Amino acid sequence: MKNPALPRNSFLELAQSTEICDSNKGVFFIDGIFGPIAEAKISILDWGFLRNDSCYDTVTTWHGKFFRLDDHINRFLTSASGLRLSCPYTADEVREILMAVVARSQIQDAYVQAILTRGRPPPGSRDPRLAQCQFHAYAVPYVWIATPEVQERGLNMIVSHIPRIPPESVNPNFKNFSWLDMERALMEAYDQGGETVVLVDFDGNITEGPGFNLFAVNSGSVITPDRGVLEGITRRTVIELCTEVGTHCQTSTVTKDMASSADEIFISSSAGGIMPVTILDGKPIANGRPGPLTEQLRKLYWQKRESGWHGTAVNYS
Numbered sequence: 379m380k381n382p383a384l385p386r387n388s389f390l391e392l393a394q395s396t397e398i399c400d401s402n403k404g405v406f407f408i409d410g411i412f413g414p415i416a417e418a419k420i421s422i423l424d425w426g427f428l429r430n431d432s433c434y435d436t437v438t439t440w441h442g443k444f445f446r447l448d449d450h451i452n453r454f455l456t457s458a459s460g461l462r463l464s465c466p467y468t469a470d471e472v473r474e475i476l477m478a479v480v481a482r483s484q485i486q487d488a489y490v491q492a493i494l495t496r497g498r499p500p501p502g503s504r505d506p507r508l509a510q511c512q513f514h515a516y517a518v519p520y521v522w523i524a525t526p527e528v529q530e531r532g533l534n535m536i537v538s539h540i541p542r543i544p545p546e547s548v549n550p551n552f553k554n555f556s557w558l559d560m561e562r563a564l565m566e567a568y569d570q571g572g573e574t575v576v577l578v579d580f581d582g583n584i585t586e587g588p589g590f591n592l593f594a595v596n597s598g599s600v601i602t603p604d605r606g607v608l609e610g611i612t613r614r615t616v617i618e619l620c621t622e623v624g625t626h627c628q629t630s631t632v633t634k635d636m637a638s639s640a641d642e643i644f645i646s647s648s649a650g651g652i653m654p655v656t657i658l659d660g661k662p663i664a665n666g667r668p669g670p671l672t673e674q675l676r677k678l679y680w681q682k683r684e685s686g687w688h689g690t691a692v693n694y695s
Contacts, residue, residue: 404518405483407475412482415516425509426495430555433457436589436648438520439480439488443689445648447473449611453553454492460552463494464511472513479517480692487520489649523574523590523650529676532656532668533645535587536572537634538563542585542606550586550608560588570660574645576637579606584632589649591616594632595642595671604629612646615688619675642669644676651683652676 404415426432435454438445451469458465467475472492480488492515499508524533540563548556559577567575576587584592585606591613593602600620602613620627637643643655643663652675654668663669668676683689 402484404485404516405479406514406516407479408514409512412478415518418514418516420495420512420514421498423498424495424512425498425506426493426512426555429496431496431506432494433461433463433552433554434491434493435553437476437490437492438648439486439490439692440520440683442486442694443686443691444476444480444490445683446611446615446688447476447690449614451476451492453611454494457552457554458494460549461554462506463496465494466511466513475515476517477692479515481694483517484694485517485519488517489519489521490517491515521649523645523647524653528573529650529653529668532654532663532666534571534573534657535643535655536567536570536575537584537637537659538566538575538577540566540577541580542577544580545606550606553608557588564588578634582634584634584637587645590645590647590653592632592637593627593644593646594637594640595644595669596636596640598625598671600625600627600671601632601636602627602629603632605631610646610648612648612651615679616646616652616675619678623674623678625671642672644669644672651679
């Protein structure tokens with residue numbers, strides 16, 4: 379079912395008044411239209427599809443509350459500006475649209491994306507400045523990099539030989555879909571029996587994995603890579619939590635040897651929060667079980683989220 383283009387000040391009203399079958403499986407917003415996620419489509423000629431010319435951001439809800447919603451929207455618009463993509467909506471309008479897709483879906487624990495694609499230039503043109511950017515959003519049930527069951531034992535991670543796209547080529551703080559390096563690295567990890575992967579830079583230092591930042595714990599101190607990585611919002615949250623529990627956390631170079639000899643390793647992502655890694659390149663980290671600091675931070679993260687920390691309630695009525 380499609381709706382006519384909507385007035386810019388009534389995203390939530392239209393989302394709540396429009397019947398969408400199977401909305402609890404997900405709802406999209408594309409070209410001023412809300413609909414069931416199974417019917418979401420974009421043009422095959424959109425450069426977001428043809429050239430990965432796009433940016434995005436992922437925010438989640440838990441028990442009906444967005445987590446750090448304004449931080450995510452600000453980063454989304456910063457990514458758009460950095461990639462010279464022009465968003466047709468203001469920050470307040472993006473906020474209202476994201477609220478609307480969740481409200482209409484009725485999903486309490488949601489995985490929500492805002493996406494901005496280059497669109498398509500006039501026929502025959504190769505000038506990206508002439509394209510009209512397209513905004514898309516959707517909400518689906520919460521997505522986990524590692525389910526709670528897997529987190530109880532910890533992830534099996536491989537350090538890939540494939541280098542991450544260097545920041546001199548694509549700034550990783552402009553959140554984008556240029557993931558072919560990560561997809562190749564994931565295939566490498568799966569071939570070796572791993573469950574996930576972290577990539578290195580051209581000097582062999584640890585960077586990031588598909589959708590997550592990495593942290594290593596040694597002698598009670600925490601370190602996370604400072605270059606070649608997205609400065610994740612959950613990463614920022616981990617640094618705040620470390621301060622709260624009295625643990626020093628620094629951003630610096632993390633070598634492969636530092637990771638291999640760490641007392642604990644964990645990753646952070648909107649898709650799962652704080653998740654332990656217990657095997658690296660086929661060898662157990664310490665005793666091969668989630669470490670005490672990892673477990674402390676993981677428990678605190680979810681306790682605070684459930685209490686509404688950095689939360690913005692969704693009006694489902």
